[in-house]
Amino acid sequence: MATMQVGIIMNGVTGRMGTNQHLIRSIVAIREQGGIELANGDVIMPDPILVGRRANRLEELAKAHQLSRWTTDLDEALADDYNQIYFDAQTTVRRAEAIRKAIAAGKHIYCEKPTATNLEEAIELAQLATEAGVKNGVVQDKLYLPGLLKLKRLIDSGFFGKILSVRMEFGYWVFEGDWQEGQRPSWNYRKEDGGGMIIDMYPHWSYVIQGLFGKIESVSCIGTTHIPKRVDENGDPYTATADDAAYGTFELENGVIVQANSSWAVRVNRDDLFTVQVDGTEGSAVAGLRDCKVQHRVNSPKPVWNPDIPNPFDFQSHWQEVPDNQVFDNAFKIQWEMFLKHVVADEAYTLDLYKGAEGIQLAEAALQSWKERRWVEVPEIKTKVKA
DSSP: OOEEEEEEEEETTTSHHIIIIIIIIIIIHHHHTTOEEOTTSOEEEEEEEEEOSOHHHHHHHHHHTTOOOEESOHHHHHHOTTEEEEEEOSOHHHHHHHHHHHHHTTOEEEEOSSOSSSHHHHHHHHHHHHHHTOOEEEOOGGGGSHHHHHHHHHHHHTTTSSEEEEEEEEEOBOOOSSSSOOSSOGGGGOGGGTOOHHHHHHHHHHHHHHHHTOOEEEEEEEEEOSOOEEEOTTSOEEEOOSOSEEEEEEEETTSOEEEEEEESBOOOOSSSSEEEEEEESSEEEEEOSSOEEEEEGGGOOOOOOOTTSOOOOOGGGGOEEOOOOSOOOOHHHHHHHHHHHHHHHOOOOOOOHHHHHHHHHHHHHHHHHHHHTSOEEOOOOOOOOOO
16 A cells, blocks of 8 residues: 655635635545545545745644645745646636646646636636646536535436426625625625626536536526625725626526526525525425435425415425435535546546536626626537647
8 A cells, every 4th residue: 555645736725715625624634534545545645735925824824734835936836846736726817827837837737616717718728738638627516515415316316207497596695894794705796806696606507507407508697786885804895896696597408497596695594505496297306505305296285376364384394304324525525535536546537627617608608698688508618629
């Protein structure tokens, strides 16, 4: 049995998502479990070097998690042959330039979404990586959430019969920052800084919809900025120039209709911050981040519209929880382990930069639909090139 150290440049891990999900709950967690064991008994041990602009924060983060490597010099980290993988969790506007550098340095690429600020740039990055022969992947974490894994289990079992429609509800109230501090960074609400609900969440909806329900053929979307004035981290008021909500409908190749409401200006009255309801001829399901409940046709209630009497049904009682039946790991960690096995052991992996480009394509189509107030087709990206 051999232990293979894999140097990983982690750029942008001082942000909330980079610190919590990618560093602590993924890479540190993998190190603490003793690495990733391969089928032949060998072990992959990730060895991160933290990269960012704030030296004091990097040093503090490294010490807190018993890590010895950090730097504010990305070029230096890229020049070190020990570092095999470049990971990017920076803000979107900084991502493409750094990925180009990493590809030129021969590093395998793993990054957050969106991969770039526009489709042309996203396709360019995918082509550069393919031509350079470096392995690449994009974070598509929601596919590995316990609730969606249970939903996938139902789909694969044929539970729904013919799937008819899907309704997705995402969002929560993000405080404006005046009398109570906002729980998202202010750049999320400035278009010029890469912010906006559509550019943030539609890359997620792309892989969730296509990974579970089928290929997206067209989209109709309207976005809006419900809260036009907010207060930033320094207590300074600013104008929100990006959309904070989007209301979309997607038509799939197989005839399934998907509706998605996405909002940072909605108060939650549902089981979770993100819920997906699937209705089929044989049964229905509602999945959240961790849980999933079902209702089969044989125990569906038979309501009749009559607003003149009290509702006789307790509709919630007609649903049954899907059992865990397995231990569910952190969704980000699962994908990190998959990508590391892909890099070291050449295990199959499909969530590449082209998949990331598909997410940006959907976001741009939704923005076009909003602007032109019409349905927009989402054609297949046909620009793949062989290495």
